[in-house]
Amino acid sequence: MHWGMMMTQRDTFDLEALFEDARANPPQMRSDLSARILADAETQMPRVPLWRRVMGAVGGPAGLGGLVTATVAGFWIGVSPPVDTVDPLVLFGAVESTAAYELTDLTGFDWATFDLDSEEG
Amino acid sequence: MPPKDFCGKRPLKDTSDHSEARDADADLLARYAAGDNAAARLLSARLSPRAFAHAFRVLGDRAEAEDVTQEAMLRLWKQAPKWDAGRAQAATWIYRVVANLCFDRLRGQRAETLDEVDAPADPAPGIETRLQDSARHDALQAALLRLPERQRQAVVLRHIEGLANPDIAEILDVGIEAVESLTARGKRALTADLAAQRDALGYDDDTT
Numbered sequence: 001m002h003w004g005m006m007m008t009q010r011d012t013f014d015l016e017a018l019f020e021d022a023r024a025n026p027p028q029m030r031s032d033l034s035a036r037i038l039a040d041a042e043t044q045m046p047r048v049p050l051w052r053r054v055m056g057a058v059g060g061p062a063g064l065g066g067l068v069t070a071t072v073a074g075f076w077i078g079v080s081p082p083v084d085t086v087d088p089l090v091l092f093g094a095v096e097s098t099a100a101y102e103l104t105d106l107t108g109f110d111w112a113t114f115d116l117d118s119e120e121g
Numbered sequence: 122m123p124p125k126d127f128c129g130k131r132p133l134k135d136t137s138d139h140s141e142a143r144d145a146d147a148d149l150l151a152r153y154a155a156g157d158n159a160a161a162r163l164l165s166a167r168l169s170p171r172a173f174a175h176a177f178r179v180l181g182d183r184a185e186a187e188d189v190t191q192e193a194m195l196r197l198w199k200q201a202p203k204w205d206a207g208r209a210q211a212a213t214w215i216y217r218v219v220a221n222l223c224f225d226r227l228r229g230q231r232a233e234t235l236d237e238v239d240a241p242a243d244p245a246p247g248i249e250t251r252l253q254d255s256a257r258h259d260a261l262q263a264a265l266l267r268l269p270e271r272q273r274q275a276v277v278l279r280h281i282e283g284l285a286n287p288d289i290a291e292i293l294d295v296g297i298e299a300v301e302s303l304t305a306r307g308k309r310a311l312t313a314d315l316a317a318q319r320d321a322l323g324y325d326d327d328t329t
Contacts, residue, residue: 041161044198
């Protein structure tokens, strides 16, 4: 019986304990390997054209469509403002009102026409 | 923090972990393909240590394992723009590439050894000796290197990397039954080998 027990002990080995030890101590990568891998990543990175990056930034075709719509609408409101538009300059108190005849020159603001000095004095 | 018993069944957790990891990796790969350097760093941090650990255990040589890891990651970078998010989990994909590169290297080493046998003038050390010299000198690693290649890969993936059988089947390109058979035979061979080593070298199994 003693011999039988010895045989059993000889034939077995606590493999699970060794696996556990191996799991707890994985071989560590050296940092220069990480550097090599990242250098490869940079070399292999697809060159993305500028317009695709811009498209990505604004949210794809839908975002671009929105931007175009907003631009056109803004431009149109500038060219032909609705009659009852509240002028932001009036809200700031810079001018008392902007009548249509004062806005004939849309291409360049001529601040002299608003005569800010006399307003303050 | 790996679970204690890898033979235990964790189907639900596995499934959700898998799909989460797959989505995260697919997202990172898409970001990398769109020119995001940070995504490359995250992917490398997630995948390359596992690739290296497997290659090191299977090849038993640090320099070889480093080359295999770099090559596998290089293939991932090249694959990124064409990555099919629904198809594979990046970790499984990387393990598969690493496993195949390891097979190639081991086959190459075998051919080299045969050449050395043909040329007896060169007393180069045998493959076994070289592997053992450069491997970590622990008993398990040495015994792993004495296993047949497929058993070695299956045992490392199952019991050290802690993967599930279906993943291992995909990585080694065999059926699930074959994985079970490979790991069972591998474990039996390891046990016998280590027990014999313990008796022959007279060291105690202080892990019990």
